Amino acid sequence: ITTNGFNLFNKIDEFYSAGLDALNISIDSLNPSMFKLITGHDKLTYILKGIDRAIELGIKDIKINAVLAKQFNKNQLNDFLDWVKHKKVTVRFIELMETGNGATFFEQNHLSGQSVKTQLLAQGWLQVVRGKLNGPAEEFCHPDFEGRIGLIMPYSKDFCKSCNRLRVSSLGKLHLCLFAEQGIDLRPHLNAQDMPATVNAIQAAMGNKTISHELDKRLTGATTHLAMLGG
Structure with a gap:
């Protein structure tokens, strides 16, 4: 907890x-x-x-x-x-x-x-x-x-290199990074209780997971504040 x-x-x-x-x-x-x-x-x-x-x-x-x-x-x-x-x-x-x-x-x-x-x-x-x-x-x-x-230390060199984290927000969106441009909506699959489709959607999204955020360039994606991603 x-x-x-x-x-x-x-x-x-x-x-x-x-x-x-x-x-x-x-x-x-x-x-x-x-x-x-x-x-x-x-x-x-x-x-x-x-x-x-x-x-x-x-x-x-x-x-x-x-x-x-x-x-x-x-x-x-x-x-x-x-x-x-x-x-x-x-x-x-x-x-x-x-x-x-x-x-x-x-x-x-x-x-x-x-x-x-x-x-x-x-x-x-x-x-x-x-x-x-x-x-x-x-x-x-x-x-x-x-x-x-x-x-x-998210601003340190190679911080994202070994990232193994995903987050699902309280809105049912999958975020590949805290600072991604947008979340991937899993709600249709979750509402239908279709677990195979949910798994497939997550696996498909993983192919687009970028190597790094761009916080060092002061690019914060769609994250206006961290509470919005309460997952």
Whole structure:
């Protein structure tokens, strides 16, 4: 499940009993004041309690997503490092990505994940070999830390080379890339409950999956904001 974690502490036992074994939680800052500024809610304490309970229950695949942004969390790497010292979670720093209506915000806040990678390597962190079926994050481990750090850097060279991701939006459209010009409508097949036709449509679309997005050229496709693709 992917969640903001606001109600996690109250629900995690129920979720675990139902078979939940993996969590993705958004936490852009471990500073309560900054977290409230970013989200508009004073919920950080409750989220952290929920994560601690998830660890107690034995959920091993817990990922924390934090979007890098100059004006908000540029200098908070050490806060996250201190946190994962004795906590078996993976904190993944995600580079801010430009969208159609977010050019100004992007210009003011984009921070390269490479600077974080340089700091990690200088502090003795080691890059983990990525499996073929793993996601886009580069992960790092350290012998003195229980947790890990991940970096998702869509502006880095060859980021898209090993892409194995597709997304189906809440409108039933297949997006080969977050920044594609348009989605491919699967609704007629889905509404007809025609799974062979759905599979054929997806397989046919894969032949047109381009090698790379063009974010480096500031071309964001049809994506005006990421929420529009809630898949």
